[in-house]
Amino acid sequence: MSEKMKTIYKKLAALSQEPAELKEAQEAIKEWFDLLNEMGTSLDAFKGLGQLYL
Numbered sequence: 001m002s003e004k005m006k007t008i009y010k011k012l013a014a015l016s017q018e019p020a021e022l023k024e025a026q027e028a029i030k031e032w033f034d035l036l037n038e039m040g041t042s043l044d045a046f047k048g049l050g051q052l053y054l
Contacts, residue, residue, distance in 0.1 A: 008028065011031070
């Protein structure tokens, strides 16, 4: 696991009890989305991950 990924995980964990609409939460999700795209993950895969947390 890369340091960048660990950093994003920590941000998301720290924000996990906050409302999804919170600016910091949206920024962290954008970082995660961008990292997944760098790794070649599709939008459908990201959508599926999001559904796991609903």
